[in-house]
Amino acid sequence: MEFAGKTAIVTGASRGIGAAIATELGRRGANVVCAARASVANPLRLPGTVDETARAVSEAGGVGLAVPCDLTSDDDIERLMATTLDRFGRLDLLVNNAAVSFGGDLDIPMKRFDLLMRINVRAPLVATRLARPHLAAAPDGGRILNVGSVTATGYFPTMLTYGMSKAALEHLTVTSAAVLRTDGIAVNCYRIDVQVASEGYVMNAPDADHSTWADTVTAAEGALWMLSQPIGWTGRVVPLLALADHVPSIARLGQEQFTPTGPWTVASALGESLDL
Numbered sequence: 001m002e003f004a005g006k007t008a009i010v011t012g013a014s015r016g017i018g019a020a021i022a023t024e025l026g027r028r029g030a031n032v033v034c035a036a037r038a039s040v041a042n043p044l045r046l047p048g049t050v051d052e053t054a055r056a057v058s059e060a061g062g063v064g065l066a067v068p069c070d071l072t073s074d075d076d077i078e079r080l081m082a083t084t085l086d087r088f089g090r091l092d093l094l095v096n097n098a099a100v101s102f103g104g105d106l107d108i109p110m111k112r113f114d115l116l117m118r119i120n121v122r123a124p125l126v127a128t129r130l131a132r133p134h135l136a137a138a139p140d141g142g143r144i145l146n147v148g149s150v151t152a153t154g155y156f157p158t159m160l161t162y163g164m165s166k167a168a169l170e171h172l173t174v175t176s177a178a179v180l181r182t183d184g185i186a187v188n189c190y191r192i193d194v195q196v197a198s199e200g201y202v203m204n205a206p207d208a209d210h211s212t213w214a215d216t217v218t219a220a221e222g223a224l225w226m227l228s229q230p231i232g233w234t235g236r237v238v239p240l241l242a243l244a245d246h247v248p249s250i251a252r253l254g255q256e257q258f259t260p261t262g263p264w265t266v267a268s269a270l271g272e273s274l275d276l
Contacts, residue, residue: 027060124169131144
């Protein structure tokens with residue numbers, strides 16, 4: 001799939017992997033609607049705004065449009081779709097990248113649980129439903145990419161709710177792919193299985209050795225490879241490191257594909273169930 005002239009919505013585009021995906025799409029000539037809460041008018045604690053990303057998209061060769069959006073609000077997501085269509089008249093790509101994370105396992109405050117699930121799970125579902133008729137009308141077929149995480153696969157301390165949300169996102173991917181295939185819409189999930197030096201991750205781990213972490217551009221290049229696949233390539237959950245044979249920057253990381261081990265993983269739980 002060529003991206004020139006296509007229109008994409010990228011959520012969580014004020015910083016990190018979302019901003020990098022948006023910028024790389026711009027580099028390839030796409031119109032990119034950059035959606036997130038942080039804007040020049042409403043800056044947040046972390047660096048980065050949708051305005052900065054939209055400017056980077058335009059400077060890279062595409063057309064960037066900043067749309068401040070509160071993804072906890074269905075009305076805001078509807079406004080995001082309407083603004084995209086008013087400006088560009090089409091939608092070809094939807095990247096559900098936005099996510100938040102709060103520490104805690106069974107003790108997580110339910111208010112935080114509800115907020116995380118609303119952004120990480122409900123918002124992608126609402127966006128997918130609203131985007132469906134427009135993606136179905138895309139001349140080369142529509143594409144949806146959900147950005148997941150290896151935390152979906154097992155126990156990571158303090159990551160209960162985040163991992164639950166990412167497991168739900170993988171299920172949303174597979175079900176959406178089945179439902180939307182006859183509409184000519186491919187739906188896939190990009191499972192991040194390496195540490196990526198996004199602004200938020202670095203801030204949350206200030207004492208870690210960041211030298212071995214992947215940069216956000218490398219992660220974005222894997223995302224664009226997935227978005228470029230034929231329309232029949234759908235219903236896949238693909239770890240970042242599994243793309244080493246296709247994306248040179250991922251190959252240069254020199255890392256083996258990461259698979260959580262030990263008793264508290266989904267794979268182990270399935271194996272144990274066979275030993276009854």
